[in-house]
Amino acid sequence: YTRNGTRFFAVGVNYWPGSAGVDMWNQWPEQEIQHDLDVIKNIGFNTLRVFLRWDIFEPSPGVLNRTSVAQLEDLLTWISSRGLVAHVSCFVGFMSSGYFWPSWKGSANLFASQMMQNRSVEYAYSMAQVAGRHPGAILCLEYGNELDVTTEAANAPEEAVEQWARMVTDAYKRGFKASGDALPVLVITGTDRTVCHDKFNLGRVAVDLTSVHGYPVKDWKPIQDWTDMTDPHAQSGCPGSCTSYVQNNPQNFKQAYWAINSFKVYQQ
Helix, strand or coil, X not given: CEECCEECCCCEEECCCCCCHHHHHHHCCHHHHXXXXXXXXXXXXXXXXXXXXXXXXXXXXXXXXXXHHHHHHHHHHHHXXXXXXXXXXXXXXEECCEECCCHHHCCCCCCCCHHHHXXXXXXXXXXXXXXXXXXXXXXXXXXXXXXXXXXXXXXXXXXXXXXXXXXXHXXXXXXXXXXXXXXXXXXXXXXXCCCCCCCCCCCCCCXXXXXXXXXCCCCCCCCCCCCCCCCHHHCCCCCCCHHHHHHHCHHHHCCCCCCCCCCCCCCC
């Protein structure tokens, strides 16, 4: 697509600093982050996907963490100054097989609970306002990391997920525009099974773009017939997944191992 009248092809990385990982916002290794941004720029990438852990950014209902918001403002400033753009994932309650929902959420379902819908809209609006103050640094706003594979999605009615998506998209766009930027903000899914998933498929979520997290799995087959989408691999509930393949074929992973090229040891 085009960005500021110029054709733009996003190439980049998911970003967490090596020393802190998913605890970046608590530890905030500022010098390391700026160094990493320089590396990302020098490699030739133009985009990084950053993750706002909801439990850190909104520790109490309706109360934003001012320190974390200021850190995000700094990060977006650093990104923009290097000619990079950020793909911002806001509802990060699930990341790298860990759950980081706000403690105040309790057992309420993200999509089906009226309280969580209301909180989601207000949070989305607030984060979009922050992003809107740095329009040059923003590629898009994303719902959240792989929300489709969470128990929240599994336990919510399809209509509730669809309604949540519409409401959050609207809040993103209103918040971004409220900061004074005339350009529309792109909203994407950040999903793993966009085509296969009943509740997060292309026909249901109100987004501008969708990202598909493709994990190569042995014996996956290419879709042969795109004309009317009759291929079973293009349908809801498509056969197989990474999880089911590993569970059903343990013999294929007896010799699995990590190939580590190098590692660094940091001393505090």
